[in-house]
Structures are given as C-alpha cells and as structure tokens.
Amino acid sequence: MNRTLAIEFSRVVEAAALAGYKWLGRGDKNIADGAAVEAMRLMLNKIDIDGEIVIGEGEIDEAPMLYIGEKVGTNIAGADAVDIAVDPIEGTRMTAMGQSNAVAVLAVGEQGAFLKAPDMYMEKLVVGPDAKDAIDLSLSLEDNIRNVAKALNKDIRELTVVTLAKPRHDEQIKAMQAMGVRVFALPDGDVAASILCCMPESDVDMMYCIGGAPEGVISAAAIRAMGGNMQARLLARHDVKGDTPENRAAGEIEISRCQALGLVVGEILPLDRLAKTDNVIFAATGITKGDLVEGVQRKGNIATTETLVISGKSGTIRRIKSTHMLNRKSADLQNIIL
Numbered sequence: 001m002n003r004t005l006a007i008e009f010s011r012v013v014e015a016a017a018l019a020g021y022k023w024l025g026r027g028d029k030n031i032a033d034g035a036a037v038e039a040m041r042l043m044l045n046k047i048d049i050d051g052e053i054v055i056g057e058g059e060i061d062e063a064p065m066l067y068i069g070e071k072v073g074t075n076i077a078g079a080d081a082v083d084i085a086v087d088p089i090e091g092t093r094m095t096a097m098g099q100s101n102a103v104a105v106l107a108v109g110e111q112g113a114f115l116k117a118p119d120m121y122m123e124k125l126v127v128g129p130d131a132k133d134a135i136d137l138s139l140s141l142e143d144n145i146r147n148v149a150k151a152l153n154k155d156i157r158e159l160t161v162v163t164l165a166k167p168r169h170d171e172q173i174k175a176m177q178a179m180g181v182r183v184f185a186l187p188d189g190d191v192a193a194s195i196l197c198c199m200p201e202s203d204v205d206m207m208y209c210i211g212g213a214p215e216g217v218i219s220a221a222a223i224r225a226m227g228g229n230m231q232a233r234l235l236a237r238h239d240v241k242g243d244t245p246e247n248r249a250a251g252e253i254e255i256s257r258c259q260a261l262g263l264v265v266g267e268i269l270p271l272d273r274l275a276k277t278d279n280v281i282f283a284a285t286g287i288t289k290g291d292l293v294e295g296v297q298r299k300g301n302i303a304t305t306e307t308l309v310i311s312g313k314s315g316t317i318r319r320i321k322s323t324h325m326l327n328r329k330s331a332d333l334q335n336i337i338l
C-alpha cells in the first residue's frame, strides 16, 4: 500500500469531524452521524484507490452509504486495492450532547487485512507493547490484571484500566476496584481508550469492555501498528432466548451473520485475526476535545483540527494540526460542513 495515502486518509477523517462538529450539542446523534458519513464517503471517492468498505455503517439493506461491500475511490488504473474499516463518528451520543472524546476514525489495509465482523458486541482486552504477552481472555479479568501488573512491574494499585460505564460492566468495575485498580469508566468510546493503552505519554495500562465489534476491529488495526496486543470474543448484542420476538429474531440474525463469515460466537480472536497485517493506516480526527486528540475548534469560516495518523509498516505516529478555510473547501463538502 502506497504510504503517501496516509495524508489522503487524514483528509477523509478531518472532513467527517468537521461535518460531525456542525451538529455538536444539537441533541440528534443520527443527523450528526449522517453528516459525517456523507463527508467521509465524498472524500473517500476522491482518492485514487480501488477501495471496499469492510466495516461500515451496516449491511446494504440497513445503510444507504458506507455499507459493507460498498466500493469507494476513483478506481483509476493501477490504484491500490484496499479494504477500509470506518466509523464516521465514534461517540455519536457524545457529539449530540457536546461531551468529550468523540472522534471520526478509519483504518485502511490491503485486501483481506481486517476481520469481517458483523455489527454485534465484542468483548475486548487491550494492552500496550510492554504487557503484550500478559493477556489471555480465557483467564478471568482478575488474573489478567495480576499478569499485566507483573509484566509492567507495577503494584496493582498503580494500574489504570479504562472501561465503559455501562450497567453490563458494573460487576467487573466493582471487582477491579476491590483489587485496588484505578478504573476510568467512560460513558462511550472504546476506540480512543484502546489506543491510549499504546501511547507512550498515557497513564492507561489496559482497556477492558464489551462494546461494538466494528469498533474492535478498527482499534485492532491501530494496536497492531503500535506494537500492543488485543484479544477479543464476539458476543450477540441480542439474546436468542430474549423476552420479545424482535430480540430473539435479532439475536438469530447476528448468529447467522457470524456463521456466514465462518466466525464462532464466543471464540477467542487473537490480534492477528482481527488485523492480519502491519501494513495498515489508521487515522482519527477529534470532533470534541479528548484524551487522544483535540476537538474541532471553529471561529467563523476558520476551523482547526487535530488528527492522529499511524502508519503500521513503520510504526510512525503523526499528529497533524490543520487549519481549514471552510469557505474554500469544494462546494460539495461545504454543503455538508457549513
């Protein structure tokens, strides 16, 4: 994959973040998400690639744009054939409510680079490079914490674990706190939290949660690029034995999508099944101010963005601070961001 594509993909996430920002704090997560999807698709279609969305907004019958299997890019002769995993807004609620840590994010790799995971839940355990040999999802969370602390040569009381503040994690949060671990429970956004495990300047030692499978695959690309480790397990979002026929049917669909992709619910997926190569590009632009990147700031027609771009082949992490003259963007993009 041509490494100069990294800058092209940073323009895609910048545009999505600017589109999401337009709807910041307006209370409607679907409008914000729709604008970011539109901006991302517009920009992807300007790049000289033969691209396919492999993690996107949903199946073709559920998503009008950036659906799984959608072809993107100019596809001119000789263009790189790439698979693309997108999350135009990771943190739709945070964007709608004006809360921190929302990002526009994507990962790109050569064909077959990413696990084609259905939109369901995934249990995720992530650590940075120094603890990469210390995780094993077949063990209890408590055992993993002890092993990670040992690998990092830290007392358990010095360990910081990030998770999502969801009722499904109440027991694990209590158990970790009882062990003395410092737990940061965020309202949403496990991609940024996972990446923080691998950032040298971050306090975060481990990320554990049950969150979206698409977000898990996108995180895996960045974690692999940065030399960290992740293990995961697909879990049904809806219970096949659930209390309503709708829930039961939705659970059946999730399981049959897994079967169609040759995946088994509950099976442990190591990092090299989630992201199969180092030759990936990961890009994330902050929409709202966050621990990973700054959010969009805008005064009139001038906006600034911060984008994290990680090139997997070399492991280089770049931060691109851009100043945008919004009224000089192409007319089609102005229609979405202004």
Ligand SMILES: O=P(O)(O)OC[C@H]1O[C@](O)(COP(=O)(O)O)[C@@H](O)[C@@H]1O
Binding pocket: 087, 089, 090, 091, 092, 093, 164, 166, 187, 188, 189, 190, 191, 210, 211, 212, 213, 215
């Ligand atoms: O909202 P749920 O069902 O708890 O799902 C958790 C997922 O939602 C998020 O918190 C936010 O994702 P979206 O903004 O795309 O909805 C993810 O980071 C996480 O993986």
